[in-house]
Amino acid sequence: MIELGAAPQADATLIEDVTEADFMAKVVEASQTTPVIVDFWAPWCGPCKTMGPQLEAAVTAAKGAVRMAKVNVDEAQNIAGQMRIQSIPTVYAFWQGQPIDGFQGAVAESEIKAFVERVVQAGGGDASGGLDEALTAAEEMLEQGAAADAAQIFGAILGEDPNHAAAYGGMVRSHIAAGDLEQAEAVLNGAPAEISKAPELEAAHAQLELAKQAENAGPVSELRAQVDANPDDHQARFDLALALHANGDAEAAVAELLDIFRRDREWNDGAAKAQLFTIFEALKPNDPVVLNGRRKLSSMIFA
Numbered sequence: 001m002i003e004l005g006a007a008p009q010a011d012a013t014l015i016e017d018v019t020e021a022d023f024m025a026k027v028v029e030a031s032q033t034t035p036v037i038v039d040f041w042a043p044w045c046g047p048c049k050t051m052g053p054q055l056e057a058a059v060t061a062a063k064g065a066v067r068m069a070k071v072n073v074d075e076a077q078n079i080a081g082q083m084r085i086q087s088i089p090t091v092y093a094f095w096q097g098q099p100i101d102g103f104q105g106a107v108a109e110s111e112i113k114a115f116v117e118r119v120v121q122a123g124g125g126d127a128s129g130g131l132d133e134a135l136t137a138a139e140e141m142l143e144q145g146a147a148a149d150a151a152q153i154f155g156a157i158l159g160e161d162p163n164h165a166a167a168y169g170g171m172v173r174s175h176i177a178a179g180d181l182e183q184a185e186a187v188l189n190g191a192p193a194e195i196s197k198a199p200e201l202e203a204a205h206a207q208l209e210l211a212k213q214a215e216n217a218g219p220v221s222e223l224r225a226q227v228d229a230n231p232d233d234h235q236a237r238f239d240l241a242l243a244l245h246a247n248g249d250a251e252a253a254v255a256e257l258l259d260i261f262r263r264d265r266e267w268n269d270g271a272a273k274a275q276l277f278t279i280f281e282a283l284k285p286n287d288p289v290v291l292n293g294r295r296k297l298s299s300m301i302f303a
Contacts, residue, residue: 015056018069020076027069031094035066035123037116040083040090042074047106048089054109055091058116065120066093093119131157131164138170147177163192169200176204176211184208206281214246227256234260234267241275250279254293262300273297 018026018038027036039055041048052070059068073080073088083092083099092102093115100122103115138153151174157167168191175184185208191201220243226236237256245253257279260272276297280290 014059014064014066015068015070018071018076020079023069023071023076023079027094028097030067031098032096034064035093035095035100035119036069037066037119038069038071038092038094040071040073040080040085040088040092042072042088045088051089051106051112054112055116058113062116062120066116066123091115093122095119095122131161131167135164135166135170138167142170142174142177145177147174150174151178163195165191165195165198165200168195169198169204172201172204173207176207181208181211181215184211203281203283206278209278210245210282213242217243217246220244220247232263234264234272238268238271238275245279250283251289254279254289258293258296258300261297265300 016026027038030036037055037059039048039052041052056068059066071079073085083090087104089106090102090104092099094100101115101119103111107115134153134157138150138157141147141150141153151171154167154170154174157164158171161167168187172184172188175181175187184204188201188204188208195201218239220240223236223240223243226233227240230236237260241253241256241260244250244256254276257272257276260267261276265273276293280293283290
């Protein structure tokens, strides 16, 4: 089991005030082994007071994969001159003694996080602070049928990052796999509003809808016989598609739904098309069933 630590808190060992006297040691030399982000600021700089803490939070969340040096330009004018700092805040990232990235002026918090991630990746590290590793482990457990163990790890990830959309989606899928659709729906409904439209949550919602349908799916053989007896019985074909998907044959289900759409795209208020989109959302975007199904649907729509 992967151990996850507590939520990130300010770490004085990762974020240091740096002067001209120790700039070489704490930035240039230190960056030989770990990337160092340098924040050039001043006490009188308004934007610095907002951006600085956001940058510190992103560095702390990386849990040692990157370090941060705060340089007061009023007290380090020689360094500021050498780095050609013309306005603040200005941020540079050093890796193996050389500046590799940077930006000037106040930027959105999402851009700060993306910047830190780029710097960490340049140094071969993991900007997630181990959460990506835990997520991968949980997904593998879920694929192997260990739904309860996977749910525990997804829960631990959410304990550190309550807005982790992939972990929320994984938690929902774990309950679906365990057959607890009521709990899966409760988790889905409890997701923070800011991530409710995330692709991972949309996919989990689609999988939940399909799981609910599967509970009432009829026998494949009987439904197949009905369709063979009357190919224009769209309801029987639709029910056959539900039954096929419930039995794990998404490709065959998509084929039947495409057949309904080809015969009568407006049947039951476009139910076949809507069901196709539900299946596509539940699968990974690069799944061959999705790619082929979308291509065939598009060719019918624009024929």
